[in-house]
Amino acid sequence: MNKKVYLLSAVLMITAGVLFYLRLSFGGQSIRPEFDQHLWRVEIGMTPHGSGSRASFRLTLPAETERQTIYNENFENSGLSFAIQESKLTKNRMGRWQTQILDGAKSVKYIFSAQLKSQTFDIPPDLRLDPAIKDHLAPEDQLWLKPSEFIQSDNKKIRHYLRKIIGREKHTGKVMHKLFDFVRGQVQYQSEKGSKDALETLKQLTADCGGQARAMVALSRAAGIPSRVVGGLVLEPGVKQITHAWVENYIGGQWIPFDTVNNHFASIPNHYLVLYKGDVVLLRHSGLAKIDYYFSVNFETMPPVDQPWSLYILPVHFHGVTKMLLLIPLGTLIVALTRIIIGIPTFGTFGPILLAIAFEEVLLVPGLLFVTLVLTINCLVRRLLDHLKILIIPKLAILVTMVVLILISVMMLSVHVGQLRMLYVSAFPIIIMTWMTERFSVLQIEDGTLAAIKSSLGTVIVSCLAYFVMDIPKLRSYFFAFPELLLVNIAILLLLGRYTGIRLTELWRFRDLHKLQEEKNRS
Amino acid sequence: MSFFHPFRDNGILGMNRRNACYTLRYNPRKFYPLVDDKLQTKQLLEEHAIPTPILYFEIRYEFELKYLRQIKHLKKFAIKPARGAEGRGILVIADKDEQGWKTSGGERLTMEDIEYHVSNILAGLYSLSGVDDHAFIEYFVQSHPVFRPFTEKGVPDIRVILYRGVPVMSMLRLPTMESRGKANLHQGAVGAGVDMLSGITVGGVHKNMLIEKHPDTGQPIAGITLPHWNYILETAVKTYEIFKLGYFGIDFVIDRYLGPLILELNARPGLSIQLANRHGLLPRLSAVDRQTDIETLAPRDRLALSREIVTAV
Incomplete structure (x- = not known):
């Protein structure tokens, strides 16, 4: 019997391991640390102040590109x-927010998360200026040749500068080197309030990244x-307000990046996030007194997934529910462990897990208060109903009704006190609380109040434990990325199912007998 | 047998091991109703001429409640749920006068009270899983005089654990004030270990504590000679062929007029019996397993084997 169980659980664990490995190496799913380096979590916070x-x-x-997911x-x-x-002209992706009459903030x-790659380009040495x-440019790309407000490429002075810099050079690669070296060497970097235009930059030879990019x-x-x-963010963990700008030139059929400020010639590192293309403003508003913003950047641990068997392809609003669903089996494992190894009495096997999920929704402390309140009032009401000799089923039904009454009064109260979090209580926790009340009452009738209190304490303790484990964010992401971990769960449960050792609470229960046996063994 | 035992068991049988190695292994699910339903147990015992308290009548559905009025002709009787667990829902009526009935605990009950109790039984309040249940009215067992010092409340019973047809351990269960007349250790009754050879009690257990004296009366628990002890063991081994369970407990009462009667069987007998006997079950169970031809033994031989084993370990 045991051999079969061990075999089965070994097979399950190996299967899970193989699936895990396959997904790591072929499925684009990764938890390796070197991937962390260019997986980012970015939060752009904006606070519009109304007028x-x-x-x-x-x-x-940010848009999806070959190097940017x-x-x-x-x-x-x-x-x-x-x-x-x-946007019609620059083809940028724009998020647009509109307010009704806005006072205050x-x-x-x-x-969002971004997976970024570094790229390096080669400019063929024999490529000449065209x-x-x-005539070779697509109609929507024509604008990248025309002058614009801050990029006065048709200005005489600019043409004069150009002639001075490149002379009669016709090879594209050499021209790019000369331009790059000029801007990088001659224009001094200096942070400024608003970027200068191209002409002003070349006149004064000082500029920030925006001015240098415009000149280039x-x-x-x-x-x-x-x-x-091209504008965007240079990502590093922390909070910042500064954006960056650099240049992309269309050479040999592809857009090649150049950053004169940080010296990236025909290359882009893996922490450059592109937010827009063209000489536009990242954040523009009308009708506001002002708008504050910040960028909060951190490492992301779970990579994006483009394989059909990953749960990531589920619509985003299902992710939360699915993650919770995946953790329920983990909760059952905890209940099994506490019951079989320790021997804590609980209301059924799933009672503690359901309660843990309810806690998840209403938070731990209000949840615990709820349970205590509901059980206390339930005890009092039951005493009254016992006195009236009400049949068992109607009695339980009355208790359930009482619980609902208590819960909606708590909700009403929380509105008046301003504790809005309580309002998030949905039907689910209420059902769990009422169910717990019923179990409590039945146990109280069957085994007495003490046993009922013991079991409810056990249930609460185990559910707190389950709550803390199920609340670990890493665990959630891992189970979501690798649902095959559930097979390991089954394997452990199988082993637990053949665990015949003595429970911890039984060590206590039989302590006197243990002592006697030890003495007997000694003599 | 198992892969990971962090704690030494000292020969003590724990809940996990009882379930995994004994009840799950030797008690097929399909035979559970025979022992979980006391009416079915009674019927089977009667068919095999094994004594059990006489069944007066049963009430299966709410509309049959009117038949309950028959009890007005009865002075002493017990009302029980057919599927009650751990002695729950048992009402023992010991006396009757003009105002109504009196329980063995001295509580006064009217016809209405008894009807309410039976209603609750039918609704499944006391049944194992809360499903609808039947109630039955049976003979009022009057305790044997030898137990008189302990019978202010309730009737003591004797539990015998039968493993593969071999009696391996036994205890006398004495009700207390705390257990409200019930002979169930969970509810506060006292368990006294029984020497399997002589049928004389040794020390006892009360709420998992080893004790030497009864908590209510202060009477010593050790040294009681159980009457009809050999007859009890002979009857016990015979039930193995009837119920086909490999690990179960048999609860006997000793009526002062009718002698030993089987009250009920239990397919998941508790573990406190080890405390009552100051002896773990595991060595005895393993000794039975070492007997390779156990399935071919006649009841008489199994009884002999039992005596051999309890002498050895």
């Missing part, structure tokens, strides 16, 4: 109307290379 009128603001959102996007809009649009958050580039773009366009400013 008493209707207002709107927009943020450019955006996933687990989450918007907290605080009741503002929100839509994602594509609101808090809006945009949270005088007819305009203006010179490139003047030289006949399609070019654009």
Whole structure:
């Protein structure tokens, strides 16, 4: 019997291990530390301050590209109307929030994960500047050759600078090196309140990243290379307010990045997050007194997944429920452990888990208060009903009704006191509480109040334990990424199912007998 | 037998081991109703001419409550749920006068009270899993005079544990004030270990504490000679063929007129009997398992084997 059980649980564990390994190495699923380096969790927090009128603001959102995967996007809009649009000209993804008449401040958050790769490009040495580039360019890319407000590429002075820098050079690669070295060598970096335009940058030869990028773009366009400013974040763990800007040039059929400030020639590191393309503003508003913002950046541990067997493909709003569902078996494991190894009495096997889930919803301390309140009042009411000699089923039904009454009064009270968290109590915890009340009453009738209190204490303790374990975020993500871990759960439960050792509480129960036996063994 | 035992068991049988190695292994589920339903147990025992308290009548459904009025002709009787666990829901009526009945505990009851109790039984309040139940009215067992010092409340009973047809351990269960006349250790009754050869009690246990004296009366618990001891063991071994359970407990009462009667069987007998006997069950159970031809033995031989084993360990 035992051999079969061991075999089965070994098979289950090996199966889980194999699945785990396969997904790690072939499924794009990863928990290896080197992946952490370019997995990021970014939170963009914005606080619009109203001026008493209707207002709107927009943020450019990161786009999916070959080197940049955006996933687990989450918007907290605080009741503002929100839509994602594509900008007509620059094709940027825009999040747009609109308010009714806004006084005071609101808090809006945009949270997402990004997987970023570093890239390095080669410019073929024999590639020459294309005088007819305009005709080879797609219509929607034409704008990357034209001058714009801050990038005066058709200005005479710019053309003059260009001639001074590149002379008669016609090879694209060499032109790019000369332009890059000029801007990097001659324009001194200096942080500024608003970036200068291209002309001003070249005149004063001091600029921040935006001014340097504009100068670079203006010179490139003047030289006949399609070019654009790219803006985004240089990611590092922590909170910051500074964005960064660099340049992308269209060379040999692809957009190649250049960052003169941080010296990345034809390459981009894996902590550069692109938020917009073109000489646009990241965050623009109208009708607001002001808008505060910050970027909070951290490492992300779970990579995005593009395989059909991953739970990540479920719609995002199911993720929470699914994660909870996956943790229920883990809860049963804890109940089994506490019952079989320790011997704590509980209401049924699933009672503690259900209670733990209820705690999850209403938080631990209010949940514990709820349980105590409900059970106490239940005890009092039951005494009264016993006196009236009410049949058992109607009696339990009355108790359940009482519990609902208590809960809705608590909810009403919490509105008046301003404790709105209590309002989140949905039907589920109420059902669990009423069910617990019934179990308590039945046990009280059958085994007396002391046994009922013992079991409820046991249930509460085990459910707290289950709550703490199920509340570990890492565990949630791992079970979600690798549901095959449930097989390990079954394997452990199988072993527990053949555990025939003495329970901890039985050591206490039989303590006198143990002592006698030890004495006997000695003599 | 097992892969991981963090604690030394000292020969003591724990709940996990009882379930995994004995009840789950030797008690097939399909035979459980025979012992869980006292009416079925009674019927089977009667068919095999094994003495059990006489059944007066039963009440199966709410509409049959009117038949309960028949009890007005009875002075002494017991009302029990057919599927009650651990002595729950048992009402013992010891006397009757003009105002109504009196329980063995001295509580006065009217017809209404008794009807309410039977209603609760039918609704499944006392049954093992809360399912609808039947009630039955049976003979009022009057305790044997030898137990008189302990019978202010309730009737003592004798539990014999039968493993694969071999009696391995036994105890006398004495009701207390705390257990309210019930002979169940969970509810506060006293258990006294019984020497399997002589049928004389040794020390006892009360709420998992080893004791030498009865907590209510202060009478010593050791040294009581159980009457009809050999007859009890002979009857016990015979039940193995009837109920086909490998590990169960048999509860006997000794009526002063009718002698030993089987009150009920228990397919999940408790573990406190080890405390009452100051002896773990495991050595005896293993000794039975060492007997390879155990399934071919006749009841008489199993009784002989039992005597051999309890002398050895």
